[in-house]
Amino acid sequence: MSDYIIEMLNITKEFPGIIANDNITLRLRKGEIHALLGENGAGKSTLMSILFGLYQADKGEIRKNGKTVKISNPNDANALGIGMVHQHFKLVEVFTVLENIILGVEPNKLGFLKMKEAREKVLELSEKYGLKVNPDALIEKISVGMQQRVEILKMLFRDNEILIFDEPTAVLTPQEIDELMDIMRGFKNEGKSILFITHKLNEIMAVADRCTVLWKGKCVGTVDIKDTTKEELSRMMVGRDVSFEVEKKDIEAGDVVLSVRNLTVPSKHHKKNAVNNVSFDVRAGEIVCIAGIDGNGQTEFISALTGLEKPSGGTITLCGRNITKANIRTRSKAGMSHIPEDRHKHGLVLDYTLEENMVLQRYWEPEFQNKGFIRSRNVRKYAERLIDQYDVRSAQGPVTVVRSMSGGNQQKAIIAREIDKKHELLVAVQPTRGLDIGAIEYIHKQLVATRDAGKAVLLVSFELDEVMNVSDRILVMYEGEIVGELDPKKTTVQELGLYMSGAKRNVVKEN
Amino acid sequence: MRLNIKNITKSKGFSSFTSALLAIGLGLIFGFIVMIVASPENSLSGFQMLLLGGLSRLGDVFYYATPIIMTGLAVGFAFKMGLFNIGASGQYTMGMYFALYVGFMWKPPEGAHWILCILAGLAGGMIWGFIPGFFKALLNVNEVITSIMFNYIGMYLVDMLISGNATMYVSTKARTAYLPASAQIPSLGIQNTSANISFIIAIIIAIILFIILQKTIFGYELKATGYNKHASIYAGMNGKRNIILTMVIAGGLAGLGGAFYILAPTTIPGSSMTYEPINVIAANGFNGIAVALLGSSNPIGIIFSGIFISYIQRGGTLASLFGYKPEIIDIVIAVIIYFSAFAMLMSLAIARFFKNRKVKHIDTEDIAPGSGDPVEESNEITPESDDPATESQVATTESDMPVEETGREEA
Numbered sequence: 001m002s003d004y005i006i007e008m009l010n011i012t013k014e015f016p017g018i019i020a021n022d023n024i025t026l027r028l029r030k031g032e033i034h035a036l037l038g039e040n041g042a043g044k045s046t047l048m049s050i051l052f053g054l055y056q057a058d059k060g061e062i063r064k065n066g067k068t069v070k071i072s073n074p075n076d077a078n079a080l081g082i083g084m085v086h087q088h089f090k091l092v093e094v095f096t097v098l099e100n101i102i103l104g105v106e107p108n109k110l111g112f113l114k115m116k117e118a119r120e121k122v123l124e125l126s127e128k129y130g131l132k133v134n135p136d137a138l139i140e141k142i143s144v145g146m147q148q149r150v151e152i153l154k155m156l157f158r159d160n161e162i163l164i165f166d167e168p169t170a171v172l173t174p175q176e177i178d179e180l181m182d183i184m185r186g187f188k189n190e191g192k193s194i195l196f197i198t199h200k201l202n203e204i205m206a207v208a209d210r211c212t213v214l215w216k217g218k219c220v221g222t223v224d225i226k227d228t229t230k231e232e233l234s235r236m237m238v239g240r241d242v243s244f245e246v247e248k249k250d251i252e253a254g255d256v257v258l259s260v261r262n263l264t265v266p267s268k269h270h271k272k273n274a275v276n277n278v279s280f281d282v283r284a285g286e287i288v289c290i291a292g293i294d295g296n297g298q299t300e301f302i303s304a305l306t307g308l309e310k311p312s313g314g315t316i317t318l319c320g321r322n323i324t325k326a327n328i329r330t331r332s333k334a335g336m337s338h339i340p341e342d343r344h345k346h347g348l349v350l351d352y353t354l355e356e357n358m359v360l361q362r363y364w365e366p367e368f369q370n371k372g373f374i375r376s377r378n379v380r381k382y383a384e385r386l387i388d389q390y391d392v393r394s395a396q397g398p399v400t401v402v403r404s405m406s407g408g409n410q411q412k413a414i415i416a417r418e419i420d421k422k423h424e425l426l427v428a429v430q431p432t433r434g435l436d437i438g439a440i441e442y443i444h445k446q447l448v449a450t451r452d453a454g455k456a457v458l459l460v461s462f463e464l465d466e467v468m469n470v471s472d473r474i475l476v477m478y479e480g481e482i483v484g485e486l487d488p489k490k491t492t493v494q495e496l497g498l499y500m501s502g503a504k505r506n507v508v509k510e511n
Numbered sequence: 512m513r514l515n516i517k518n519i520t521k522s523k524g525f526s527s528f529t530s531a532l533l534a535i536g537l538g539l540i541f542g543f544i545v546m547i548v549a550s551p552e553n554s555l556s557g558f559q560m561l562l563l564g565g566l567s568r569l570g571d572v573f574y575y576a577t578p579i580i581m582t583g584l585a586v587g588f589a590f591k592m593g594l595f596n597i598g599a600s601g602q603y604t605m606g607m608y609f610a611l612y613v614g615f616m617w618k619p620p621e622g623a624h625w626i627l628c629i630l631a632g633l634a635g636g637m638i639w640g641f642i643p644g645f646f647k648a649l650l651n652v653n654e655v656i657t658s659i660m661f662n663y664i665g666m667y668l669v670d671m672l673i674s675g676n677a678t679m680y681v682s683t684k685a686r687t688a689y690l691p692a693s694a695q696i697p698s699l700g701i702q703n704t705s706a707n708i709s710f711i712i713a714i715i716i717a718i719i720l721f722i723i724l725q726k727t728i729f730g731y732e733l734k735a736t737g738y739n740k741h742a743s744i745y746a747g748m749n750g751k752r753n754i755i756l757t758m759v760i761a762g763g764l765a766g767l768g769g770a771f772y773i774l775a776p777t778t779i780p781g782s783s784m785t786y787e788p789i790n791v792i793a794a795n796g797f798n799g800i801a802v803a804l805l806g807s808s809n810p811i812g813i814i815f816s817g818i819f820i821s822y823i824q825r826g827g828t829l830a831s832l833f834g835y836k837p838e839i840i841d842i843v844i845a846v847i848i849y850f851s852a853f854a855m856l857m858s859l860a861i862a863r864f865f866k867n868r869k870v871k872h873i874d875t876e877d878i879a880p881g882s883g884d885p886v887e888e889s890n891e892i893t894p895e896s897d898d899p900a901t902e903s904q905v906a907t908t909e910s911d912m913p914v915e916e917t918g919r920e921e922a
Contacts, residue, residue: 373726
């Protein structure tokens, strides 16, 4: 009677202070790949959590095959055949692949595990859908892509027919993404229905049949992918036109600003070095991007470069000055600006006001203090100028408590502070993480403007589009080493992916 | 900025103040119930005495408020940096000893004697604050552990030193002798009380601390470290120096409290307060924690909460005239302190109540998709996180945030 296997009708969910889902209707056909598109904070995860039983909707109903169902917890969802691959995997690290797959639904007889039966079923499933795994490998020893396969097998083992993928491609290399797309198409051919949460338009265009777009908790509409374009989807997603290309004029790179030689940083998690013998230069007027999959030593490298951690070997030279052992303040004075990876942990004092955060790197300068007393009038003036110049929006201007600001504007505040500070080198670590397309566009412009002003920019990014569009030169980091140096104009995403996954390397020339 | 009631009620200070009042109110109600249970026929008059009795002993209220304001400042100031200085007792005791030592053993010019005693108390407390700060900064030893240990070390050390000193100790009476008049802090001149000018000094110190916290870069660094240690490191602040400095200042404040308490003249001419080495940790150090909590660690708030706790203690002493045991009043004070810990939750609950109403109101005039600037979107307070399992947590922790971002009028 109903074409739809799952219908979520007029779902409204309110949290204190915010309406996360406002009268949203989503209909999933049997055997289709249905994308759910929206910026951060648009309400995608909330909606899927309602379907998976993690939240209860305040209003609205969920139907399966036309019949109203009640989903109060993930077990109910499972019983209805709904499975979900979370963005952050829910796996027991010290268990094997097989043990993780059967966790919660262990086949048993009188409490004794029937592992043989389980193993046969897992192998059969992995054969059928091309999800190759080693059932006896420990989760902590296998790659992220493999772990995702385990999550997918978990759903299949439970005979789920409605599969939810929550931003599944964020942690994958381009090759792994292609494989995942194939796997998803395979599911579709088997008659399974897929809900695919993402904010990457290319993936939607490649694999989805239909797409529902959310914007600020509301449903903008559902479109057929074959009748739409990337541009139209992005307009629906952010409410205006967005340019995907970063405009950049060619300029000559100048003198060497940052020079890293044989830098080695020990790991906190294992005995190997997190960063091993890394050497490269960054010149004035160029954006050098360190690309790579998360967890290949980028965080440790940046910690050593910016002074948060001590390297165990090598040298760092900034503008001709050896800063390997210098403290953070000295590095900052020597001309290093740092947009940190975690803006809440490092970048901001969330309970301080905007103006107090604006001077976080400069409060000790004579402009802002006199004999230890804060010159609050100058602080206010300075903050007002930055807010104006960098278009940082907040409810009460300089006296807004930063915690109450949106993520995009918090990041803009950090960028304003770091770019306006006197600097020769800008270290930007994942500056666009978790931001919507509008804010990303803005931040990319600022990075290019900094480069055009003759500063050196070192960018660390996991987003391939960002790596390809913004940078002048790409260094690929794999397992703590620079395994390749690429020119974004002469390389492809596929080639970059090969370097990122360690399948290919070229020796970086010693300068 | 426009000044209107909305702005005042929204401010942080206002919500701390209302929550403190709420805590006191609930504590008093509970105390009254305790009194009814203990002795119903006297409860009304007893409770009245508890509430108003302090008025007839204002001098004593000020005298007893002074040391707990100081220990309250010692706890509150360190707490601003995220340090829990539970060692105020030890610092207080060391302050008393140093002050007593200078009072008995030194013979400086008449007019300067009591000032020197106070400075000695300051030094004693500073030393006892320095040690946990030093261990915290350089060896990352938790300051709670060290400062609890130093409460005991300080107390036994002082008891030992005093009992062994024939000039200071009167063994027949098991207490110290009376201090020479030159070592006693000048009285405020209120009759029949020990109130002295140290009360005014304490208030001045609190105001100075307030200025340090609000107006200096030291205060800026200190609060930044307290709010977010990682960000303070990122900004290149010298965390180690600041930890030691903060603990030294906190110790000095508690030490001054001890000096102010012990150097006071009593109502009997020629006599002074005395110290009894009876191996008990000074209660005023722990009362300081309560004072700091009730005052939201704000130096100005601490002045009032110190006076209030002292006031209610005096009233309680007088309530014993109606047959109430002093323990009853201890229960009432304990309840107030207990509720002050809830006070923050209560203020959040109140704030949430108002905000929910506000959000519903906004909803009706919410903007349609397609208009407005998406950059403004408050993806911070939207309870959508990467991990649905933590979302409920996010929703609760972030719900206390102002919703101005979404609630802003679209001009």
